[in-house]
Amino acid sequence: MDKSTRKLNGSEILIQCLLEQGVDTVFGYPGGAILNVYDKLYEHPEIRHILTAHEQGASHAADGYARSTGRVGVCFATSGPGSTNLATGVATAYMDSSPVVFITCNVNSDLIGRDSFQEVDITGVTLPITKCTYIVSNVKNLADTVREAFTVARSGRPGPVLIDIQKNATADEYDYTPTTPEEFSANGSARIARLKSTHHPAIGYPEIDIKAVETLAEMIERCEKPLLICGGGVVRSGASEEFRTLARRMDSPVAITVMGGGAFGGYDPLKTGMIGMHGSQASNMACDACDLLIAVGCRFSDRVTLNPAGFAKNAKIVHIDIDPSEIDKNIKTDLHIIGDAKEVLTLLLSKMKADKKNDGWKNYVFSFRRETEYDDPENGTLTPKQILSAAAEILPQDTMVTTDVGQHQMWAIQHFRFDYPGQLTTSGGFGTMGFGLGAAIGVQAGNPDKTVVLPYADNNASVQQFDIGNGQTVAALDLRRSLLTDYA
Amino acid sequence: MQAKENEQGLKRYTIITAMDNEAGVLSQLAHLFSRKGYNIETIAAGWTVDQNVTRFTIEIYSDEERIKLLCSQLRKLVPIHYVEILDPSKSIRRELMLVRVKAEDRASRNEIIQIGNIFRGSVVDITPDSITLSVTGDDQKTQAFEELLKEFGILDLARTGIVAIERGEM
Ligand SMILES: Cc1ncc(C[n+]2csc(CCOP(=O)(O)OP(=O)(O)O)c2C)c(N)n1
Numbered sequence: 001m002d003k004s005t006r007k008l009n010g011s012e013i014l015i016q017c018l019l020e021q022g023v024d025t026v027f028g029y030p031g032g033a034i035l036n037v038y039d040k041l042y043e044h045p046e047i048r049h050i051l052t053a054h055e056q057g058a059s060h061a062a063d064g065y066a067r068s069t070g071r072v073g074v075c076f077a078t079s080g081p082g083s084t085n086l087a088t089g090v091a092t093a094y095m096d097s098s099p100v101v102f103i104t105c106n107v108n109s110d111l112i113g114r115d116s117f118q119e120v121d122i123t124g125v126t127l128p129i130t131k132c133t134y135i136v137s138n139v140k141n142l143a144d145t146v147r148e149a150f151t152v153a154r155s156g157r158p159g160p161v162l163i164d165i166q167k168n169a170t171a172d173e174y175d176y177t178p179t180t181p182e183e184f185s186a187n188g189s190a191r192i193a194r195l196k197s198t199h200h201p202a203i204g205y206p207e208i209d210i211k212a213v214e215t216l217a218e219m220i221e222r223c224e225k226p227l228l229i230c231g232g233g234v235v236r237s238g239a240s241e242e243f244r245t246l247a248r249r250m251d252s253p254v255a256i257t258v259m260g261g262g263a264f265g266g267y268d269p270l271k272t273g274m275i276g277m278h279g280s281q282a283s284n285m286a287c288d289a290c291d292l293l294i295a296v297g298c299r300f301s302d303r304v305t306l307n308p309a310g311f312a313k314n315a316k317i318v319h320i321d322i323d324p325s326e327i328d329k330n331i332k333t334d335l336h337i338i339g340d341a342k343e344v345l346t347l348l349l350s351k352m353k354a355d356k357k358n359d360g361w362k363n364y365v366f367s368f369r370r371e372t373e374y375d376d377p378e379n380g381t382l383t384p385k386q387i388l389s390a391a392a393e394i395l396p397q398d399t400m401v402t403t404d405v406g407q408h409q410m411w412a413i414q415h416f417r418f419d420y421p422g423q424l425t426t427s428g429g430f431g432t433m434g435f436g437l438g439a440a441i442g443v444q445a446g447n448p449d450k451t452v453v454l455p456y457a458d459n460n461a462s463v464q465q466f467d468i469g470n471g472q473t474v475a476a477l478d479l480r481r482s483l484l485t486d487y488a
Numbered sequence: 489m490q491a492k493e494n495e496q497g498l499k500r501y502t503i504i505t506a507m508d509n510e511a512g513v514l515s516q517l518a519h520l521f522s523r524k525g526y527n528i529e530t531i532a533a534g535w536t537v538d539q540n541v542t543r544f545t546i547e548i549y550s551d552e553e554r555i556k557l558l559c560s561q562l563r564k565l566v567p568i569h570y571v572e573i574l575d576p577s578k579s580i581r582r583e584l585m586l587v588r589v590k591a592e593d594r595a596s597r598n599e600i601i602q603i604g605n606i607f608r609g610s611v612v613d614i615t616p617d618s619i620t621l622s623v624t625g626d627d628q629k630t631q632a633f634e635e636l637l638k639e640f641g642i643l644d645l646a647r648t649g650i651v652a653i654e655r656g657e658m
Pocket of ligand 1 (some may be wrong): 405408409433434459460
């Protein structure tokens with residue numbers, strides 16, 4: 001790599017920094033304040049820009065891209081209404097811990113604070129729904145801010161960050177010296193050095209408490225009726241293999257949260273199905289009767305626990321999570337281990353002695369249904385299960401699925417059998433209607449060889465229908481409970 | 489010292505935290521408190537030995553469980569360096585209060601000055617019909633001072649809010 005320092009304008013510096021991070025796709029929608037950046041994009045065919053019909057669609061696309069590839073998604077929008085149109089997408093990514101860097105441009109520095117045309121304090125708007133926000137008013141801070149933003153988005157518990165660049169900083173020139181993400185994170189900014197040296201939860205976490213891991217290994221040894229909960233953290237951490245090994249070695253039934261879909265095998269005989277409000281009888285009966293419940297990367301949301309006081313009332317509850325602020329937030333636990341799921345599980349597996357056999361307990365749990373059953377409609381029409389199961393049969397087994405929000409979302413999660421992390425992209429925490437189409441575009445962009453399917457529902461369609469007929473979509477069949485396939 | 493309780497039986501806590509000294513950090517901090525349903529009773533800030541770092545002392549009413557959660561949420565903010573809850577028995581809390589009192593005759597002027605002396609306050613301004621005093625102490629002391637001055641007629645009053653520091657190890 002040519003490490004020599006060059007003088008470049010802010011827009012070119014921004015693009016160079018994106019290239020440093022390995023970005024090859026950005027989603028967005030242009031406008032006046034961000035025009036300098038878009039002008040520079042023409043000179044960089046190595047970055048593909050996917051134009052959506054509305055910024056919200058772009059925000060979900062960047063989010064879907066991130067969730068399905070494990071890479072950081074990037075989304076551009078202009079100042080004012082362009083940036084506020086992102087807000088729902090930012091919150092959606094935040095609630096589901098999806099790493100996205102949102103880049104907005106604002107009016108010139110000398111116009112800030114004067115209620116200038118299309119000026120808005122977007123960092124103020126997005127403060128509670130991002131891991132961090134940045135304002136760049138001077139080009140000299142641009143490169144390191146972008147690098148730091150990517151570091152923060154992907155590290156620790158991942159999440160969205162927003163950089164608001166004032167227009168002058170996209171036009172002015174400054175020295176640019178290339179670096180790599182590894183180099184930057186090793187000796188980058190003073191901020192990163194502080195975050196690292198203090199084990200700041202935004203980018204890391206303290207060393208795993210080995211004592212707690214050993215205690216857990218002993219608890220596993222002693223328990224007779226274990227239940228594992230597979231949460232979204234297993235997906236984000238890439239801990240799917242370790243989790244499956246643990247389940248096998250514990251011979252434990254596994255309940256899956258909405259966000260955990262794909263991390264545990266959909267055809268696995270240990271799977272009890274979804275847990276909580278929309279959960280299966282097997283999951284909820286197991287939760288009620290188990291004597292040890294281990295939740296991995298799950299935040300015990302109200303949709304999972306329903307009534308926290310009665311949740312797993314006969315069990316010792318163990319929580320493994322990367323975010324210290326999730327511990328004892330919704331459910332009081334008996335033991336917790338803070339750390340990345342993959343690392344904690346690897347350590348746990350190394351501390352476990354004999355493998356277990358729990359046939360009696362499994363017989364009990366699996367005497368209940370693993371799928372939610374719905375009554376057959378009286379007029380002889382097809383049930384959602386019939387339609388979705390048939391679709392799952394026809395489509396390639398590794399088909400990626402995105403969903404909107406509502407009844408069909410739960411049906412899709414219940415009736416498609418997700419088998420690998422990233423296979424399901426759904427708005428779990430924020431429940432954003434209109435998420436599915438944008439997300440599908442992003443998932444397809446990140447996974448060009450896969451078939452991507454969105455079971456579409458009519459009301460969701462009307463929330464974010466902009467992208468239909470935007471050249472991205474080919475077929476819109478009868479939308480009610482039908483499948484919309486073939487994204488460009 | 490016994491920590492105070494409010495009407496809901498919540499205890500008063502003193503949190504100290506340090507943040508990067510840059511635009512926007514106060515709103516990030518304050519926002520988190522309001523998002524979690526807290527009213528900030530007092531907040532005082534200023535830079536530390538390092539001028540790039542601002543240290544805040546914040547007092548709120550809470551309970552053991554919720555404040556632990558709040559602190560771990562605070563620790564997630566990128567500009568935050570550290571967050572600690574001070575133990576009242578091992579820390580010193582002080583605030584500065586400025587108060588302008590009606591003092592239109594010699595008798596009340598004398599009495600106000602005497603009260604000020606007892607509280608080790610100082611007269612910082614005097615006019616024919618008012619006296620302004622400054623006093624430092626914990627909130628109980630400033631509260632007591634305020635009570636005593638009420639009968640003269642308080643014209644204006646300002647508090648800095650509590651700043652707190654841990655006592656040295658013995
Ligand atoms: C932006 C937004 N607005 C409103 C809601 C509340 N909401 C959740 S599901 C739903 C209805 C969805 O209906 P439809 O698209 O037909 O899907 P179905 O539930 O029938 O599968 C509504 C209004 C939401 N989740 N998000």
